[in-house]
Amino acid sequence: MYRFIExxxxxxxxxxxxTVTRETEMHSLLGLFERDKFNAYPVTEDAHVIGLVTKFDFLNCFAFAPAQMVPRYEALMSxxxxxxxxxAFIYVSGVTKLTRVLQLMVEHRTQSIPVIEGERLAGIISREDVMRSLRKCATDD
Structure with missing residues (x-):
């Protein structure tokens, strides 16, 4: 486990x-979520990350609330x-320790965090990536 700390x-x-762009329609986003089995996509513009869209964001559009009428399905999907x-999303850099990544995931109940170097997207880290690293570090000790 000591190796995980490093x-x-x-x-x-x-x-x-x-990634997706801000112009990606909900129809296409749903297809991406189903095909790739990802929980989130960074939203990019000119190779810069400008946001994050998650399955929760997608589903939130369909949530009923007493003060809100939900539009028709086709209107939402367009x-x-x-x-x-x-x-306003959480991100880390490549040198961020996994212990901090794990802490951010737990505190913010997020499943994926973009990794940004400078102003460019370098990668994305998911809960599964952290779990894989935990398992590898535990078996290497």
């Missing part, structure tokens, strides 16, 4: 990140990622 985001993140994404 592990960084860069050591276990996914480097080939699939909305874009720009309408539902979170522009």
């Amino acid at each position: 592990e960084t985001a860069a050591g276990c993140m996914t480097r080939e990140v699939k 909305r874009t990622v720009a309408d539902i994404m979170n522009p």
Whole structure:
């Protein structure tokens, strides 16, 4: 377990990140979620991350509330990622220790965190990535 303390985001993140744009429609986003089995996609513009869109953001559009009428399904599905994404998202750098990544995931109940170097997307780290690293470090000791 001592080895886990030294592990960084860069050591276990996914480097080939699939992204969406703010113009991506909900129809397409649903297809991506179903196909890729991801929980979140970074939203990029000109190679910069401008937000994050999650399955929760997608589903939130369909939540009923006493003060809100839910539009028809087709109207919701023609909305874009720009309408539902979170522009204020948590991110880490490649040198961020996995202990900190884990702490952020637990505190904010998030499943994936973008890894940004400078202003560019370097990767994404998921709960599964952290769990894989925990298991590897425990078996290596």
